[in-house]
Amino acid sequence: MHEIQGQLKTESVILPSDFIEEIHNQSFYGRIVKQGIKLTLSEAAYLLHKQKIEIVSGTKKLDFVDFFKLASSNDENFEVKYIVYEDLRERGYYVQPSVMDFRVYPRGGHPGKTPSKYLLHILSERKITPVCELIECVETANNLKKRVVLAIVDEESDITFYELKKSVLGEVTTTSLPQLEEEATFLGDRTIIWNSKTSKQLHQQGFYGKFLDKTHLQLSLVETAYLLKEHVIRLQRANNEPITYSEFITLAGTIEPDFQLKYRTYEDLRQRNLVPKTGFKFGAHFRVYVKYNREDKTTHAEYLVHSIPKSHQFSLSDFSRASRLAHSVRKHIIYAVISGDSITYLEIMRIKL
Amino acid sequence: MHEIQGQLKTESVILPSDFIEEIHNQSFYGRIVKQGIKLTLSEAAYLLHKQKIEIVSGTKKLDFVDFFKLASSNDENFEVKYIVYEDLRERGYYVQPSVMDFRVYPRGGHPGKTPSKYLLHILSERKITPVCELIECVETANNLKKRVVLAIVDEESDITFYELKKSVLGEVTTTSLPQLEEEATFLGDRTIIWNSKTSKQLHQQGFYGKFLDKTHLQLSLVETAYLLKEHVIRLQRANNEPITYSEFITLAGTIEPDFQLKYRTYEDLRQRNLVPKTGFKFGAHFRVYVKYNREDKTTHAEYLVHSIPKSHQFSLSDFSRASRLAHSVRKHIIYAVISGDSITYLEIMRIKL
Structure with missing residues (x-):
């Protein structure tokens, strides 16, 4: 031998x-x-x-x-x-x-x-x-x-x-939202739409916002920016002073340091006909619904999406945390890597070999 | 009304x-x-x-x-x-x-x-x-x-x-480890004990290290530091040059930026008669066994412990991630907050209210 x-x-x-x-x-x-x-x-x-x-x-x-x-x-x-x-x-x-x-x-x-x-x-x-x-x-x-x-x-x-x-997350499509210019008020770190009909319409058709009570809809910062840009709402402060889209982007950046990074991905996902909602409870920026049906209570968000800049450096224990979590809630974890005008969606999945 | x-x-x-x-x-x-x-x-x-x-x-x-x-x-x-x-x-x-x-x-x-x-x-x-x-x-x-x-x-x-x-994690006790001064070699980012008898003894009695194969035990950086400080091993480089405890602490700090923070907690946990092992797969510094029995394959690590300095600032989505993960693997998540000479163990637990 x-x-x-x-x-x-x-x-x-x-x-x-x-x-x-x-x-x-x-x-x-x-x-x-x-x-x-x-x-x-x-x-x-x-x-x-x-x-x-x-x-x-x-x-x-x-x-x-x-x-x-x-x-x-x-x-x-x-x-x-x-x-x-x-x-x-x-x-x-x-x-x-x-x-x-x-x-x-x-x-x-x-x-x-x-x-x-x-x-x-x-x-x-x-x-x-x-x-x-x-x-x-x-x-x-x-x-x-x-x-x-x-x-x-x-x-x-x-x-x-x-x-x-x-990951390929669906095609970019031209969406057409109703240009309602509905009155909405920005309060501290979220927005409220007071009109109950518009509130219901936005919530049911696009799963925007969350009802504060049965009539008033609250929007998150990214939702506010998107609906403002699309002229679905017009925005004002509590004292009725108007806020433009570009003012709001600056303002939101002071409230949430990651805002621009998050918003880039939010807009891109919406343009791909996906429904992103906060992923806070899962420790990610967004949970994302592929097929969203308001009537179907079993609707399950398939993805967790987290925005990072191209310069991001991973600590490898991030993967342990993220992929264990994603697995425990049966979702795919996807990083949206922002580079100039383009976004690369990178999926990371624990496997047995 | x-x-x-x-x-x-x-x-x-x-x-x-x-x-x-x-x-x-x-x-x-x-x-x-x-x-x-x-x-x-x-x-x-x-x-x-x-x-x-x-x-x-x-x-x-x-x-x-x-x-x-x-x-x-x-x-x-x-x-x-x-x-x-x-x-x-x-x-x-x-x-x-x-x-x-x-x-x-x-x-x-x-x-x-x-x-x-x-x-x-x-x-x-x-x-x-x-x-x-x-x-x-x-x-x-x-x-x-x-x-x-x-x-x-x-x-x-x-x-x-x-x-x-x-959290109260057991009393500090005086442990006595055998002062073997056993030869161990530091290679890149881990240590190997070549003697098979000592390897078995350390692994069985204190759950130190992990077998590289059936005879050679590998130690992590924190394990190396602890066993070196306690004179259980003496350490040398691949070229047989000796490394002292204080040289090793400096060296380990260059390999792993968190090393000193991690080691403080590692030593404290060992002194409390607990068995910390890497928590990498769970995205934390340590998984910790309270009762450790090498023979009992069902032994379950009860805690995930993560060291942070007193100056640490939490992003609240850290809690979502950490507590979901801890729950999915049935462990308690505990932050070891290092402040001068003392460590506060802070447990964070999601509850229903």
Whole structure:
């Protein structure tokens, strides 16, 4: 068993070509190169731990501890990669290096038989991760027609897998709202429509606002801005001074620092014929109804949508919180990433692999 | 019905003393003052909406819309207070003003019959709230032997109630760990103990670390710091250079910005004979076992503990996320508030009221 000996290079281990059949063709480790079989450090550590190979550095034979220390010095992400590699191989997946960290073959598949299914991006729980990096991963994977999965390794080396994808949230349509110019009063941090007929109409047809009592409808800041822009309402202060749309946008920004970010997404969702309502109880900006029917009490908001700027950096524990929560209330969690005039909807979903 | 007429003052409405029996003694609105019955703006708005009273300002009679606008100008929190007041009264609770916003009588109780049960602190979802303000609320309520409840009013005027309390997490005891000075290597962002006997002992007796494979134990940063301080391990780099406790603390701080904050709580919890393990999967610093038994696979971590500095300011949607998550995994969410040498454990729990 022990006669297969590999030579440690900086970021790989080279095995002699005599073992191509056994190691590469049958068991799908390594890539064939001029010098023999080239293993990644993770592959080499796994084979060493399994006592399938020996590893030398120059003429010195390395035990697992020596090799682990050296590999960690040579590749600062070695440990987390090894943890994920070992986990996947032990559970019967075939894994190869890729443009991201690994590509993973579907269950029952292997190199040469099937295309790989997932591209894996491996992160330590502590890695602060820019949303741009994630969008790039999704775009790379889309180009290669693969699914992209984050593998996050926590302090205890437990792994959580998240699939990332871009969401398509319906087409932008031209909506036509009645230009009622209905009187509405802005009070502190919400707006009240006093007319009971308009109140009922807006609530029933578009699920705008919430009734303060049976006759008066309260609107949130984003609802106020949208209906004001669409001339459905005209707005005044408690002392009857009028407020224009652009004054209101400025005012709302002073009340809620995130307002502009939220409003961009609110308007976009409304234009896609979706119904966004506050997601406060779920810790997100919006819960979003795809098909909304006021009469049907079982109507269920399918999405939780949270607006973030393109410069946003995730702490990876945000994903734990958000995806557990989304799962417990059976909703999809989607980040609306605002970049100039465009919004990318990025869905993050915990998966079992 | 309509002969009860109140006079609007800045932050109250005064009713004539003729109606003390009907309004105050039987229905528990207002407080008796020299001029008659003094109603809060919320009480007055509620009685006006119910058409039990009329309200005049000087000689001008105010309808509900007029009164609502005036009250909003006079008290910037009027709307959210009214929303909560109306909700509680409609659901049969008696409510009086208090040192915080309201005191609430238990179901079936009322002023004069029973003491009030809850002190209510009312916040709009958008209010950024310093943790100190919450601790103050708890201390005030404790002095008065009341329970303290936050009522958070969201954009749609839905109310979520959270009970706040200080948690007692067991006594500080003197623990004695074996001073093994066992060799451990720090690799990138975790530590490995190579000796298999020590690995087993630490894992079984104190639930330290996680096995990398069957023989090597990995420790997290906080575990490394604690065991290093207690001389259970001695630490070295991959190149065998030793690392002292104080060097390690500095180093860990560069790897994880929250490290010192987390470690303070970790050490305190260990000294209270509790077993903290990473809470990453739950979006908190630690999950904490009260009774930990390695043999019992059903062992359940009772608490999620998250360290924050005394200067921390909550966004109130943090509570939605944290408490929904804690509920879905049947754990209590506790904030460890670090202030100089002391830690206050603040528990936040969603309740139905």
